[in-house]
Amino acid sequence: MRKNYFVFAAVIIISLFLGSFISANEIKVVTETWEPYNFEKNGKVTGISTEIVEYSLKKAGISISGNKINIYPWVRAYKMAMEDENILIYTILRTQERENLFKWVGPLIPSEKFYFYKNKSRTDISVSSLDEAKKYQIGVLRGSVHEDFLLRNGFSTTLIQTVADQELNLKKLLAGRIDFIIDTDSSLEIRTKQMNLPLSEFEKTLFLFENGYYMAFSKKTSDEIVEKVRNAFSELEKEGEVDKIIEKYK
Secondary structure, three states: OHHHHHHHHHHHHHHHHHHHHHHHOEEEEEEOOEOOOEEEEOOEEEOHHHHHHHHHHHHHOOEEHHHOOEEOOHHHHHHHHHHOOOEEEEEEEOOOOOOOOEEEEEEEEEEEEEEEEEEOOOOOOOOOOHHHHOOOOEEEEOOOHHHHHHHHOOOOHHHEEEEOOHHHHHHHHHOOOOOEEEEOHHHHHHHHHHOOOOHHHEEEEEEEEEEEEEEEEEOOOOHHHHHHHHHHHHHHHHOOHHHHHHHHHO
């Protein structure tokens, strides 16, 4: 009986050890829908950043929890990465405000320039500086770096209209419910095509900022995991695999 007890205890200890080893090499991955970087196609999350993240984790020997990348509204994904353990979020812009909130890996892809865009038919709107734009209604994605940028530069919260989906901002701009949106050339081209909207109706008005796109780990993720993924990503870059993924989506 005593012998059986020790065997049972040993099994429990080994199981706990293995369980902790497995969890220590597993990460939950969250993102939003943002084509061409992360989006769902045929029931699977894909895109430029997605492939880079998956390759990096695989090379680092880190498994994805549930073997599934989770797509959420940006605010929810961001909140999870801020508060929970062992979370990886991508594609996320690295800014001064966010610098100490996460553990960063990247940049995954070359940076892009963000601009104000207006409805081309709005000939009554003309701005050449941020200060001139502070009297207009601006649509941004809730909890996004766009919103952070406006607040940091003194834009009134009463003139910042936040939504959960950037596509809604495009509709509101064309309907005259807002005066500006913030976007990049490539993202705007993709969104207008998907929504069957005329790209020619959106006019680039003012350059705002340029940022790199990263993956970021929650602060409650071990430094060991982060370092493994950093090294794996660096190796993929040196091997030319990252450039191959980017080129494939062009």
